Amino acid sequence: MDTPPDEGIDLNEDIEVIELDDQLQDVADQLEDGLEDLGMEDDEDDGEAAIGAQVRPDRDDAHIIFSKHTGPVYCVKIDPVTCSMGVSGGEDDKAFVWRLTDGEVLMQCSGHKDSVTCAAFSHDSIYVATGDMAGMVKVWKIDTKQEVWSFECSDLEWLEWHPESHILMVGTTEGDMWLWKIPGGSTKTFQGHGCASNVGKIMPDGKRACVGYEDGVVKIWDLKAASAVQTMSGHEAHEASVTSVDCHPDNVLVMTGSVDVTSKLINSNTGKAVVTFNCKIPEVDKDQENSVEAVGFSNIQPLAATGTLTGVLCIWDIPKQVARQQCKHEAGIVRLKWDSSLPLVYTCSLDGIVQLWDARSGKSEAQWLGHQAEILDFDISRDGAHLVTGSGDQTARLFSLQSPPPDR
Numbered sequence: 001m002d003t004p005p006d007e008g009i010d011l012n013e014d015i016e017v018i019e020l021d022d023q024l025q026d027v028a029d030q031l032e033d034g035l036e037d038l039g040m041e042d043d044e045d046d047g048e049a050a051i052g053a054q055v056r057p058d059r060d061d062a063h064i065i066f067s068k069h070t071g072p073v074y075c076v077k078i079d080p081v082t083c084s085m086g087v088s089g090g091e092d093d094k095a096f097v098w099r100l101t102d103g104e105v106l107m108q109c110s111g112h113k114d115s116v117t118c119a120a121f122s123h124d125s126i127y128v129a130t131g132d133m134a135g136m137v138k139v140w141k142i143d144t145k146q147e148v149w150s151f152e153c154s155d156l157e158w159l160e161w162h163p164e165s166h167i168l169m170v171g172t173t174e175g176d177m178w179l180w181k182i183p184g185g186s187t188k189t190f191q192g193h194g195c196a197s198n199v200g201k202i203m204p205d206g207k208r209a210c211v212g213y214e215d216g217v218v219k220i221w222d223l224k225a226a227s228a229v230q231t232m233s234g235h236e237a238h239e240a241s242v243t244s245v246d247c248h249p250d251n252v253l254v255m256t257g258s259v260d261v262t263s264k265l266i267n268s269n270t271g272k273a274v275v276t277f278n279c280k281i282p283e284v285d286k287d288q289e290n291s292v293e294a295v296g297f298s299n300i301q302p303l304a305a306t307g308t309l310t311g312v313l314c315i316w317d318i319p320k321q322v323a324r325q326q327c328k329h330e331a332g333i334v335r336l337k338w339d340s341s342l343p344l345v346y347t348c349s350l351d352g353i354v355q356l357w358d359a360r361s362g363k364s365e366a367q368w369l370g371h372q373a374e375i376l377d378f379d380i381s382r383d384g385a386h387l388v389t390g391s392g393d394q395t396a397r398l399f400s401l402q403s404p405p406p407d408r
Helices: 024-030
Strands: 017-019 064-066 073-078 085-090 095-099 105-109 116-121 127-132 136-141 146-152 156-161 167-172 177-181 187-190 197-202 208-213 218-222 227-232 242-247 253-258 262-267 272-278 292-297 303-308 312-317 322-328 333-338 344-349 354-358 364-368 375-380 386-391 396-400
Touching (some): 073 386, 085 386, 116 156, 136 156, 136 167, 146 177, 156 197, 208 253, 218 253, 253 292, 312 333, 312 344
Parallel strands (some): 073 375, 242 292
Antiparallel strands (some): 085 095, 116 127, 136 146, 156 167, 262 272, 303 312, 312 322, 333 344, 344 354
């Protein structure tokens, strides 16, 4: 990031809750001494798409439709080195590695006995890991198409590769976490506190991990010592389950989202919440169920984003502590990802649509249609050429980002 996000910000300031309302600019003016901000926007559709609802798109922008699954596709990833392979896992207890150019199956990852909810390539695309809800984790070597390691733990919540090593980490519904060196299988365990480890992310330095729990607690773990070095609990914690986590490239700031419809910006070195943002908007939320489903930092500008179940993407100017843009969707947001080199945000939602938003103007620059049910996951290739989605319609779809979709 060109501008350090903590520039002009006192990371040891007391916690302040910021309500997102019409007085946002006034609130920002009061915070000039510096807290960082993150929140959401307003949307007013009472009839947001529900999970499992059928969608009838006007067109299909997909270049490739991968249809080997026989149930909803829960997870998708693109290999980070060649950007030529995708992996998808689904309710059919199967995972496939397939070629992006033509959808040909390169390898079927067999042996799972429950829905495959996690799949990811190692940093060098040598291995692919798959994990199912029952806790079976398998690792496969791409070039030989052979399973090289497997382990069975309790019910799986998340799976994450180390950014520089063949080290795999997972979190479970029992709250424990496991870390393995692949393919040897050397193991470290991280004991939980009795609540599910909902979401986790290894930090950019590769030495720590940020983990969010079902009871709202957030912990920073030292991977070498297998111990929690910071614990955000009590008034520092969320009031409900943590749904999403992101780590800033500066290796200090961490962002979390929660079912309590708040998002927190945390100093991982001190374990203190710099600021808590109230993402509830009464005129939008009304009686709808809501939560912060996705959070993310921009890599190139001091901006952050949140996405909610009521369909609001909010772009936050971190140094100025103001909501720069609020972008309304017709349905709940499932995932968001920043473009790696431009101030653009991609979102996928429960109406089966992927959208591209300009963080500067707040306008939707493009939409990709084709899915006939909710999108459950998506990934963008490292070279920025492709986007892959997984959906409740039992397909994964490849969209080209180099040729824009037709006018809406």
